[in-house]
Amino acid sequence: MKYVDEFRRGDIARGMAAHIRTLVQPGRQYRLMEFCGGHTHAIARYGLTGLLPENIRLIHGPGCPVCVLPIGRVDSAIELALRPDVILCSYGDTLRVPASNKMSLYQARAKGADVRMVYSTKDALQIARDNPHKQVVFFAIGFETTTPPTALALLQARQEKLANFSVFCNHVLTPPAMRHLLAAGDAVELDGFIGPSHVSTVIGSAPYAAVATEFAKPVVIAGFEPLDVLQAVAMLVEQINAGRTEVETQFSRAVTLQGNDKARERVAQTMTLRDSFEWRGLGQVPHSALAIHPDFAEFDAELRFTLPYRHVADHKACECAAILRGQKQPQDCKVFGIVCTPDNPLGSCMVSSEGACAAHYHYGRFVQGATA
Amino acid sequence: MCLAMPVRISQLLPDDMAVVDMDGVSREVSVALIDAPQEGDYVILHVGYAIGKLDAEEAARTLALMDQLAAGEQA
Numbered sequence: 001m002k003y004v005d006e007f008r009r010g011d012i013a014r015g016m017a018a019h020i021r022t023l024v025q026p027g028r029q030y031r032l033m034e035f036c037g038g039h040t041h042a043i044a045r046y047g048l049t050g051l052l053p054e055n056i057r058l059i060h061g062p063g064c065p066v067c068v069l070p071i072g073r074v075d076s077a078i079e080l081a082l083r084p085d086v087i088l089c090s091y092g093d094t095l096r097v098p099a100s101n102k103m104s105l106y107q108a109r110a111k112g113a114d115v116r117m118v119y120s121t122k123d124a125l126q127i128a129r130d131n132p133h134k135q136v137v138f139f140a141i142g143f144e145t146t147t148p149p150t151a152l153a154l155l156q157a158r159q160e161k162l163a164n165f166s167v168f169c170n171h172v173l174t175p176p177a178m179r180h181l182l183a184a185g186d187a188v189e190l191d192g193f194i195g196p197s198h199v200s201t202v203i204g205s206a207p208y209a210a211v212a213t214e215f216a217k218p219v220v221i222a223g224f225e226p227l228d229v230l231q232a233v234a235m236l237v238e239q240i241n242a243g244r245t246e247v248e249t250q251f252s253r254a255v256t257l258q259g260n261d262k263a264r265e266r267v268a269q270t271m272t273l274r275d276s277f278e279w280r281g282l283g284q285v286p287h288s289a290l291a292i293h294p295d296f297a298e299f300d301a302e303l304r305f306t307l308p309y310r311h312v313a314d315h316k317a318c319e320c321a322a323i324l325r326g327q328k329q330p331q332d333c334k335v336f337g338i339v340c341t342p343d344n345p346l347g348s349c350m351v352s353s354e355g356a357c358a359a360h361y362h363y364g365r366f367v368q369g370a371t372a
Numbered sequence: 373m374c375l376a377m378p379v380r381i382s383q384l385l386p387d388d389m390a391v392v393d394m395d396g397v398s399r400e401v402s403v404a405l406i407d408a409p410q411e412g413d414y415v416i417l418h419v420g421y422a423i424g425k426l427d428a429e430e431a432a433r434t435l436a437l438m439d440q441l442a443a444g445e446q447a
Binding site (some may be wrong): 001002003004006007011012013014015018019022036037038041063064065066091093116119120121122123143145146148149152196197198199201202226227231232250252253254260261262263266269340352354356 | 375378402431433439443444
């Protein structure tokens with residue numbers, strides 16, 4: 001497939017890795033956080049850690065929307081789904097996220113709730129058109145990449161006067177989470193970021209400038225293919241060696257400085273910044289999520305239904321919180337691969353294929369030590 | 373969740389829709405989020421929406437840089 005295969009060439013990957021080995025300074029540590037789950041997945045799937053020199057450490061970040069969704073929000077979605085008048089629509093990954101009382105949206109479905117997995121917000125709108133006597137709620141999650149399609153659904157619902165459609169909005173923002181990670185008292189020590197790929201296609205490279213300047217950390221926005229990640233690592237190593245802390249774009253085939261204006265305008269029109277939002281692992285993060293804009297209040301599920309938010313603690317054996325902050329690795333968790341597996345996840349990082357635990361379970365667990 | 377794939381627009385349809393080609397598989401998607409979509413454009417497809425265009429020249433430049441790096445030359 002064009003724009004995919006050529007960024008996965010093994011011979012070039014090995015050559016680039018050899019080049020990176022010539023760039024690193026002996027005795028120096030390079031601790032690089034890949035913010036996105038998409039990068040975590042690529043690193044695990046293509047065995048990139050094993051190609052890199054020992055003094056480059058890749059640390060998983062919190063950029064997996066399913067992983068950072070707190071239990072309380074999933075509980076609310078389940079509560080909604082269990083109402084007999086509601087059809088709850090969501091992207092597939094959210095259905096398996098474990099919530100309170102051993103429930104998940106799949107479990108709710110087993111109890112008779114009408115939960116539909118959709119590929120696109122267009123599917124959710126169609127379900128609303130087809131079921132005028134039901135309340136159709138779209139359980140919206142995701143970063144800036146996934147937000148514009150929700151914005152278009154709101155605009156479309158307004159245009160069609162789809163009175164039985166609403167959105168339970170859980171969209172979160174990347175740059176505030178990066179800043180929160182760096183500002184935390186127990187912050188993991190980092191020397192640079194591999195920056196988001198498709199998020200940046202939407203928001204552009206400009207919003208990361210504050211991270212680079214305020215916290216003096218280089219950011220290289222990288223594509224999700226293995227050669228993209230390797231090139232970004234090389235660019236970060238060069239910045240770190242030279243003492244530079246700039247925002248650079250490796251994924252220049254799809255990222256500009258200002259991003260996708262049209263998409264950003266649709267989001268600004270339909271959604272508004274929340275004062276604060278709870279992230280699993282990170283706790284309350286100020287100005288890090290979006291709610292439905294007051295102009296679109298008629299489509300806001302949080303107003304249409306009473307959905308009080310309750311904080312729910314993670315399972316006490318689950319290390320997702322520390323893993324999402326970059327402080328622990330999946331293999332540090334006692335229940336990893338034993339009690340907690342992709343088939344029966346205890347924590348959210350084992351649910352989505354981008355989750356650090358799921359990626360390690362599928363690709364990394366048999367090569368431990370061999371690559372260290 | 374942010375995973376997306378590069379696809380080629382093979383036919384523009386009314387109402388900001390388009391047929392895209394994904395390795396021989398055709399699918400109708402929305403192009404409402406991008407400016408002036410053209411047949412033949414490669415776009416990034418995410419949850420049924422094209423969220424950005426792919427710049428062929430930039431892609432070629434990136435690939436050339438990768439080849440240089442792999443050959444051990446200073447980029």
